[in-house]
Structures are given as C-alpha cells and as structure tokens.
Amino acid sequence: MSNPSFNVPEENYYTKDHEWAQVDENVVTIGITDYAQDSLGEIVYVELPEEGQKVTQGEPFGVVESVKAVSDLLAPVSGTVIEVNTSVVDQPGVLNDDPFNEGWLMRIEMDTEKELANLMRSPEYKKLTQKK
C-alpha cells in the first residue's frame, strides 16, 4: 500500500492519539493532526467543551465524527478552556482541509508545564505515523 507522508509541523507537541498542542507560554492551542483527519475521512460533526470548562490530560474533551466513525478527542494537557473555535462546529470540513491552522479546536490555560514531558515532539510523532 502507498504510504502518504503526513504534515507534522515541527513546533508542536503531539499525543499518541493524534492530537497536536502548540504552546505559547501557558496558553496551549489544541487540534487534531493531519494523520488523524486522513484516517477519519471527511469530518461531519464536532462536539467541543464550553469556555471555562476544565480538561484533564488524556481524558476526552470532545468528539469528532466522520460518516465512518466516532472518535473521542483527548486533552494533550490539563487546564481550563479559554477559547473554542466555533467555526469548526459550523464547518467541520475545515478539520480535513487545514487541521493545523484554521482547524484548531480550542485554547486552554495549561495547569502545569510538567505535563508536556508526557507528549511527543515532531520526529517521534512522525515515526509513529509512518509505522502504520
């Protein structure tokens, strides 16, 4: 089978469940990776938390659905939701077209930087997606 190479921006942190986290001091922007959107297929429905809600590292904070499958979104780090990208709720297809920019899901205020140690950097994540 052909193995398309997926976009994996260097600056981000990654989870083994295919979320990305971009860290700007204590504010973390979160989304799903190119690999994730490709394996899900066309995304048709997104459920996101409310501003002010607490999320916990490794725990579900929302859901994305393609026609084929439902997938939980797992928080890369713990914190409090400060902003939600409501435009992806209205236009879920953005997640397929531009998962790392327009398709961001939420911003959180991170509880502790220490949790970043549990995440992958891009070279390691790249290897994970190539194995599959």
Next chain:
Amino acid sequence: MSSVRTTPLVEEHIKLNAKMVDFAGWLMPVEYQGLRYEHLRTRSHVGLFDVSHMGEIRITGPKSLTSLQWLTTNDVSRLGSGQAQYSLFTNREGGIVDDIIVYCIDPQKDYLVCVNAANVEKDFAWIQTHNQGAEISNESDQWGQIAVQGPNALGLVSRVFSSVVTSLKPFQFKTLPFAHTQVLVARTGYTGEDGVEIFVPQTSTASLWQTLLSQGELFGVTPVGLGARDTLRTEMKYSLYGHEIDDSTHPYEAGLGWVVKPEAKDFLGKKTILEKKSAGLNRRLVGFKAQAKGGIPRTGYSLFSFDNREIGRVTSGTLSPSLNESIGIGYVDTAWSEEGSQFDVEIRGRRLPVNVVKTPFVSIKRS
C-alpha cells in the same frame, strides 16, 4: 484465525490508492477519493464496486427446485431462465439465516444463489443440513463480482458488452461473452440506482474492472468503496445482514414480508413465521431523521420515548450525503412505528429528537 482474504481486484485497489480495511475477513477498499464524492458520483453518474467477497452457491440437479423451495421464503417456481429474485433463508424459529438473490439459470435444473460474504460458510452448512436432494457446491472462490450502479450504468455496460443489456428488466440477467469467457450480467443492485451486478470468473475479474474503468471515463465513472456502498444502501433503507436482520429477526418485522410466500408453498420456518405474524408484531423496522444537528445515530444506540422508556434500538445510521441530514434505521415498538412518530435517539448521553419518515429516504428518478 485464518488470515485475511483478498479479492481478484486487490492489486487494482492498491493501484488506485484505496484505503483498505478488514471487512468480514476480507481486505476491502473502504474509500478511494472519499466517501462523499463516491456516494454523490454514484447518484449523479456511475460507480464501480468490487463485490467479489460475496458468496456464490450453485444448486443443481433434478431436486434443485424442491430444495430451494424448502430452503427459501420466496416462490422459486415462478422463475424462468434468466430471472432472479430477492429472498431469505429462514430457520425454524423464523429468524433470518441470510438474505440472498436466487438466479435461475435453467428452471428445475440449475440455480446460482448469491449470499453475504460473512455468511458463506454458515449458509453452505445450512443448505447441506436441510437439502432435499439437490447437488450443491460452493463456487465462491471461482467468481469475482463487480457492481456498476448509477444513472449512467446502463450506458457504460452497453458500451462494454452490447445494447442487449438495456433490454434486461429489473431482476433479469443474461450470460454474455467477455474477452475469452462468459459473464453473467444481472439488472440488480444495492444502491437504489439503475445498474447491474456482473458475475465474472475470478481470472477475468481484473480485466473486466480495467475495461469498465477506462470505458467509463466517458460516463464519469468512479470506483466506490464499502463506505459509500453502506451510505447508499442506508439512504434506500435496504437491510444489511448483521444490522437490520440476523438469526433472531423476523421477516415481517424487518419489512421483508414481500419476499415471504406462505400461500405458494411450504418452507423451513413457515409455521413460526405465520404464528408470529398472526399474534401481531411487537416491533417494526423504521427509518427516521434527526430534527436538528447533534451527531450521527449509530448502530446499537437506544431510542427513547419522551416519557423516558426505551422503545427501540438503532440498526444503522449515517449522515446522508444526498440530504446532508442525519438518518437512521432501527426497530421500534409497533406503537411508535407510524410515519411522523417522534422520539429521541441517545447519542453519548444526550437525547436528539428524531421522527419516523417515509422510506427510502431519497427518491431515485429512473429513466
């Protein structure tokens, strides 16, 4: 565990860069360019489907008709040469062993039965057990199968074979030459669109696929994976074995009474099926639509009345690519099965209101 099986078209799918998945023990394409595109293209132009995983069981000999009459619910005696019918194998409890198509090659002598991929071994054993003296053979490994579906399907197939295919009525078939072999072209399908399903010897399947793809360019052909095959059949409320029907579902509650012919003949399960029918059906298979956004109703999700009683379960659901709305199929208590009935589907702990609608969900114009 046996290893995953492949169809004669596996190389073609890989060439086309398909996303491959394990389906019922078969390595199958789930999508090529994308589910929605393939779905809509089938509705607007023509789609090509590899359905070689389906099983073929040959029933022959002087007892072939007697055996099929006993084993199936529809009336096989009505079939002349070149005619096919949708039918069911049912068990003594009236449950559905499989849904099938019976092709009459030569009346009282030679029939081909097309069965679901996941059920080939079960069906073959079932036929062996309840056979009334026919000769039976499992020809599943000898046949490939390609479905050509959509408003342009007949145009494409006429170009590849001959215009004789346009004279076929629904559920008629004809043996036609292709390359150095014979194929069986049947005006049947699983999408609601006009089109054919072609039974082709294994060794010629790839060559037929390539021919249909290249000749099909003119007709806007696209290869279609199992993903869109499922959304296309869901929009028509066609049953999928393991979802709407299984060993414990009853033909009448599944809305398949039209292929049960108790007045015509005796068959396995007839007594129980008629008893249950006269006792009244507890539940019915219905199609419903969501009234708002809120996710997709998926297989196994519960259906609740507004006074919080569980009144049924979802058997299939999807976001309809044609309608861009969430649609579902499920069994509900008979009291809730009328068109317009309203209830909730529970999606991840939240209730989404749905209402029973007329099916098929999508109406297909046929020329």
